[in-house]
Amino acid sequence: MAREKLEAFYLSRFKRMPRPTEEEKGIPPRMRTFADGIEPREPMKLTVDSILDSQAKAASAYKAAKARNRGKQRR
Template sequence: MLEEQQNNPLHGLKLEEMVKELVDFYGWDILDTAMRFNCFHTNPSIASSVKYLRKSEWAREKLEAFYLNRYKRMPRPTEAEREIPPRMRTYAVGITPREPMKLTVESILDSQAKAASSYKAAKAAGRKSRR
């Protein structure tokens, strides 16, 4: 198992350390906008965030995916890999983390608006094809 996890940036990383890294680099406002977790919005603290994330597996996995994709800029998972929790995924030997992605509240909101628009368009196209 250790050999399998050697190329996973989350291996051995404690949840508290991950939250501290993200807060230090991005700040609470960006994490709140990107994640939409109340623990990042109302009186945010490392302790309360870690407590919430330990109780909510879906939220922890969403934060871990954000950490891997935006902060460590690792390759996005394939369709099959999405079924595997981020902590259990591995990367090919030689793939290393890159510089964190620069994010702003505005860039996140733009990205979310584009995703919502694409989703609505795909949903509308799906309704038309069923007729």
């Protein structure tokens, strides 16, 4: 499980490859293929600031989703 999370991060965030489709999400990242002609881009620069920004963005998205779900439960 940890290996798949790391591989998914490596492909989508670090190498900036396209995100998997719904069908591809069930396939381990190592087994996925990309359309002919798609090349990895320059790696994303990882800095402490970029990681903190990413964590803050994820926390904000989580809070927003949680608030939306709470609103649905009250109805």
